[in-house]
Amino acid sequence: MQTIVAYVQNKPGVLNRVASLTRRLAINIDSLTVGPTENVEIARMTICAHTDERGATRLEASLEKLVDVLLAENISDRPMLERDLALIKVAADQQNRPHLMELIKVFRGRVVDVAPESLIVEVSGTVDKIDGLLEVLRPFGVLEMARTGRIAMTRGNDLLRPPAETPAPEATAK
């Protein structure tokens, strides 16, 4: 699994270009997250792809050839944090609810909704941790699940910033 972080223009069609590129290179994406950055014109992507280092290097270089991709960097072998967020709706009744809560606590999950026959757990962390919780919850009956896919950031002074400043929108654009 390779992790690539990219800064892209925050405008329609860019996600399509990135996805189209990975398809063309026959690289399977495990997860791809996009979100805005502190600069509204720039979005940040975390791409987790099933490929080897050579494939990741090629993907990184090919991504940077796209006009709308400002920077792409393979951070797989650098010290970094990876986080995934999940909402899991589990079947729960009066009897097993306390036991369930206990388990969720161990995984540092939070119960964010309780209904007579179910509850929703919010949990964030590494993929392994979420998979672990999921394993434990499965016997109770997982009714629904939503996961964000991974976001990643290199640790410490290893900064990955968008290149320079994008020119401010023209004054007349107001």
Added chain:
Amino acid sequence: MKLTGAEILCETLTRLGVKHIFGYPGGAILPVYDALGKSKLHHILVRHEQGATHMADGYARATGGVGVAMATSGPGATNMVTGIATAMLDSSPVVCITGQVSSKLLGSDAFQEVDITGITMPITKHNVVISKVEDIARTVREAFIIANSGRPGPVLVDITKDAQQASAEFDWEASAPRLPVKRQRNNHDQEEFDRAVELLNSAKRPLILAGRGIMLSGAMRTFEQFVHTSDIPVAMTLLGIGCFPASDPLNLGMMGMHGEAWVNNAIQEADLLIAVGMRFDDRVTGDLRVYARNAKKIHIEVDRAEINKNVKVDAAIIGDAGETLAALLPHIHERDHSEWMTHITSSKGDSAVRDIQSLPDSGHLYAAHVINDLWKVTAGNAIVVTDVGQHQMWEAQYYHHNAPRTLITSGGLGTMGFALPAAIGAKMARPDAEVWVVVGDGGFQMTMCELATIVQEKINIKIAIINNGYLGMVRQWQEFFYDKRYVATPLVAPNFAALANSFGIHGETVTTRKDVVPTIETARKSDQTVLIDFRVEQEDSVYPMVAAGAALNDMIRRPNNPLVETATEP
């Protein structure tokens, strides 16, 4: 000054230095055509939009500038797809402008609506939809920059009809390009550079692999200097032909599937390969597992994504070919590789069996004769535009190019039907040059409708059809690999000379070798287009041949057997 979007487009193109537009009108691009009529831009009406893109491509390849093609929405735009992909694979700077339905109709399956930016996303360097008149000038200026910077490529600009019709203030200063600010990678890696220098100065059997990147960089002179200082022999890719004079003793000729045997053998024996502006395409490497196993490899390449893509290299220098070679030059020792060179050329002897050009007239007309005679008569000074197939390989083997941009051919995509329209584009770009089309009877029939364009535009090019009655290269594969089962390759063709006549073009048919030179000479004297139908040997093959996936030195050679009807002894 308030102008319509269509007028802004024409004004922008004019200011960008555009003189010719190859296109075909239609509903969604009509406002632009109305404005074109009032501009000084020369519009060439094609007969099929694929032709427009090939013409723009040929125009770009002949000059190094940007070629412009135009079409309407829907089928007009989809007809461009093959031409766009052709330009993409060969890094040719082409800007395609398409009309699009009005922005309020987008996504409604309106008449002649097609998502052409979606369709062309993987085959353009960049593409964009413009739905606001205010964006036209800036976006078109950006398209020209993208098309012809770094590694060039096609850009498609799709303009909605309402944006063409709406009016806006036209201000050249305010519409300056505003391309996204990208990370500037520091591509200079001193370690890689030093390693390359060391390899260059210590190699005993080095070989340069020269590609089209040298031409795109305009680095011919620096390259020549580099070659002569280091005294390293040069092998050419198909698209590299012309970037280094064929007459130079260090030019060995073409490498690859139909490359010269001594070149392919030299690659396999070399201890160092210096790849400049080429991308180790499968057609030049053969089986990668046994490709140049004795050689260290240096890759000089502008596109980082090409490094280690097909062949793992020992030193990669990312950057413009000319700048990189100039940076290397002061570090390169003057070397003498004459021993290695003698070794390579000594094996030419056994390869020369394919040299049938000096054969006496045996009553048979071979394509090689035709092309070799064409080379002699034109003194190698013509721009030759070829199609794809056997004739293309024979051209590369028997027409010797000394100047850059004199061989125009579809390499990467291998697009049949490319030659005739691309030659029209080349002639528009270089009106003083002698332009020859070398095309097979198959490929010619794909785009021969452009003969009408030639007549309408009063263009003077010469067309040599290498007519063997087969889809020759496919037939050759069937002969070698499918036990001569010629399925769907025998090809009925019209009488090409008579066909030309019906267009108002002079046509000739040549069936014997003695008529080749006189017919070419007469054609050259004409100030109009002449088509010559050369009826050549039907089942001749291109030799040598490295079968797809075979090792580069594992070549099928011209059989030394008179029964094959290809006399081999001088």
